[in-house]
Amino acid sequence: MTAFTREHLLGLEGLSLEELMALIDTASSFREISERDIKKVPTLRGKTVVSLFYEPSTRTRTSFEIAAKRLSADFVSISASVSSATKGETLLDTARNIAAMRPDCLIMRHSAAGAAHFLAQRVPCPIVNAGDGAHEHPTQALLDLLTIRDHVGRLDGLDVAIVGDILHSRVTRSNVHALKLLGARIRLVGPPTLLPAEAAAWGEVCYDIRSGVRNADVIMMLRIQRERQGRNFFPTLEEYSRYFCLTRSVLQEARPGVVVLHPGPINRGIEIASDVADGPDSLIMDQVTNGVAVRMAVLYLLAGGVDDEAAA
Numbered sequence: 001m002t003a004f005t006r007e008h009l010l011g012l013e014g015l016s017l018e019e020l021m022a023l024i025d026t027a028s029s030f031r032e033i034s035e036r037d038i039k040k041v042p043t044l045r046g047k048t049v050v051s052l053f054y055e056p057s058t059r060t061r062t063s064f065e066i067a068a069k070r071l072s073a074d075f076v077s078i079s080a081s082v083s084s085a086t087k088g089e090t091l092l093d094t095a096r097n098i099a100a101m102r103p104d105c106l107i108m109r110h111s112a113a114g115a116a117h118f119l120a121q122r123v124p125c126p127i128v129n130a131g132d133g134a135h136e137h138p139t140q141a142l143l144d145l146l147t148i149r150d151h152v153g154r155l156d157g158l159d160v161a162i163v164g165d166i167l168h169s170r171v172t173r174s175n176v177h178a179l180k181l182l183g184a185r186i187r188l189v190g191p192p193t194l195l196p197a198e199a200a201a202w203g204e205v206c207y208d209i210r211s212g213v214r215n216a217d218v219i220m221m222l223r224i225q226r227e228r229q230g231r232n233f234f235p236t237l238e239e240y241s242r243y244f245c246l247t248r249s250v251l252q253e254a255r256p257g258v259v260v261l262h263p264g265p266i267n268r269g270i271e272i273a274s275d276v277a278d279g280p281d282s283l284i285m286d287q288v289t290n291g292v293a294v295r296m297a298v299l300y301l302l303a304g305g306v307d308d309e310a311a312a
């Protein structure tokens with residue numbers, strides 16, 4: 001019996017350690033399916049999964065589709081930019097109409113924080129939050145944790161530096177909820193304009209990247225979210241890069257064996273140097289690989305596969 005029995009996955013805030021580990025362990029158990037010649041099991045045969053994205057995505061949307069198909073679910077993908085949202089249909093009306101077609105799970109991404117919670121209270125269908133504004137991105141944090149555990153060998157008591165555009169980062173918020181459960185020492189690193197006031201409650205705030213990553217076991221780099229920069233948070237990208245880009249020289253400050261993560265897409269040469277992103281300490285491609293397993297686990301747990309064999 002899994003410890004995760006919730007109807008929706010809206011965020012990692014409020015999950016117990018048992019629920020968090022159940023999600024990560026279930027994901028780990030699904031990984032070998034993607035290594036088979038025939039990457040398909042019948043676990044969600046007859047189930048229908050719909051994705052509804054109001055923001056662009058490469059990794060999340062694609063990996064949810066691959067995950068659903070590897071579990072034999074039918075998958076329908078809707079981009080708001082080519083849906084009746086462009087004719088003025090509201091989010092709620094769109095979701096109600098999709099729910100009327102009886103999907104078994106609705107995955108959604110929206111620019112508004114709380115959008116997934118809003119629908120979960122109004123639509124009779126399990127909802128997965130694939131990113132809501134600057135609020136949460138729970139499956140990203142789950143794949144981050146699975147990747148860290150693979151390479152560091154543990155999740156408890158880590159020194160984790162999260163560097164960059166913390167203000168706009170839903171990835172940070174989901175990771176902070178999980179890392180605190182796991183007893184991590186968290187450092188939030190960036191210019192003062194990109195560090196929200198609540199960051200002081202999440203961990204140690206640091207405005208200098210060298211001291212911020214010093215003795216870190218894990219460095220999570222964040223993308224500068226240029227599409228969300230309503231005002232100028234720093235003078236120029238060149239200046240941001242000069243002070244906050246993770247270079248090989250800066251990486252020397254971290255603990256030997258440090259691992260570097262980035263949720264993608266990366267801005268090469270702005271928040272992370274190419275030789276770090278593509279270097280031996282980078283787990284960026286492992287994160288993407290683990291994204292499929294995490295999303296298989298989430299769909300399995302929410303869309304009704306819990307009584308079946310995971311990998312028949």
Ligand code: CP
Nearest residue numbers: 057058059060263264
């Ligand atoms: N990490 C992430 O959410 O990437 P996408 O925006 O490509 O889905």
